[in-house]
Amino acid sequence: MFQEMRYRGPSLDELHENYAKQHRIDEDAVIRSAHEVVVNAxxxxxxxxxxxxxxxxxxxxxxHDVHVAGDGTAAVDTRFTWVNGRAKIASRxxxxxxxxxxxxxxxxxxSRAAHRHLLTPREDGTTFLRTEESMAGTLLGLVYNKAKLHAELTRWLDSIKTAAERS
Structure with a gap:
C-alpha cells in the first residue's frame, strides 16, 4: 500500500510523448478508470x-475558465488550462x-494524468464513446481514488451524451 502511495509515474514529458501520443495511458498508475456510452448522435x-x-x-x-493557446483550436501539443470543480489543470x-x-x-x-477519448461511428448513426484516464502522483491516493475518478468520467460522458443528443 505504501509503495502505491509513493508511485509518481513517468515525468509529464514522458507521459505525453511515450504514453499519450502512443495511444495509451499509464497502466501502472494506481488511479485509473474507464467508461463508455453510446451517444444517439x-x-x-x-x-x-x-x-x-x-x-x-x-x-x-x-x-470553467478554459484558455487554449494560439488560435484556440485543438491541435497536437497545443496547451490549455482549465478548472474542473476546484482543480486548476494545465493540459496539452x-x-x-x-x-x-x-x-x-x-x-x-x-498529479499527472493522461486522458483518452475514443470515438467509433456505428452503422445506425450513433457513436460509441469510450474514455480512459490514468492519474499518478506521490500521495495522490490520500485525496483522490479510483471511485472518484470513475464518477468523474461517468459524469463527463453523460454530459457529452446529453449535449450531443439535444443538438
Missing part, C-alpha cells in the same frame, strides 16, 4: 463537443485525430 457532433475546450462549460458546469493535447481520438495530458495539484 453522429460522430461529427460528438467530436465537435470534445474538440472545443472553450465550449465544455456549456454542457459541463463543473468546467497529445492526439487529435478528428472523429477518432482526442487525448491530452495534464497536471493538477502535483
Amino acid at each position: 453522429p460522430v461529427e457532433r460528438v467530436w465537435a463537443l470534445l474538440a472545443d475546450p472553450t465550449g465544455w462549460s456549456a454542457f459541463d458546469p463543473a468546467i 493535447f497529445a492526439v487529435v485525430e478528428p472523429t477518432r481520438e482526442i487525448t491530452w495530458t495534464g497536471t493538477a495539484m502535483g
Whole structure:
C-alpha cells in the first residue's frame, strides 16, 4: 500500500510523448478508470463537443475558465488550462485525430494524468464513446481514488451524451 502511495509515474514529458501520443495511458498508475456510452448522435457532433475546450462549460458546469493557446483550436501539443470543480489543470493535447481520438495530458495539484477519448461511428448513426484516464502522483491516493475518478468520467460522458443528443 505504501509503495502505491509513493508511485509518481513517468515525468509529464514522458507521459505525453511515450504514453499519450502512443495511444495509451499509464497502466501502472494506481488511479485509473474507464467508461463508455453510446451517444444517439453522429460522430461529427460528438467530436465537435470534445474538440472545443472553450465550449465544455456549456454542457459541463463543473468546467470553467478554459484558455487554449494560439488560435484556440485543438491541435497536437497545443496547451490549455482549465478548472474542473476546484482543480486548476494545465493540459496539452497529445492526439487529435478528428472523429477518432482526442487525448491530452495534464497536471493538477502535483498529479499527472493522461486522458483518452475514443470515438467509433456505428452503422445506425450513433457513436460509441469510450474514455480512459490514468492519474499518478506521490500521495495522490490520500485525496483522490479510483471511485472518484470513475464518477468523474461517468459524469463527463453523460454530459457529452446529453449535449450531443439535444443538438
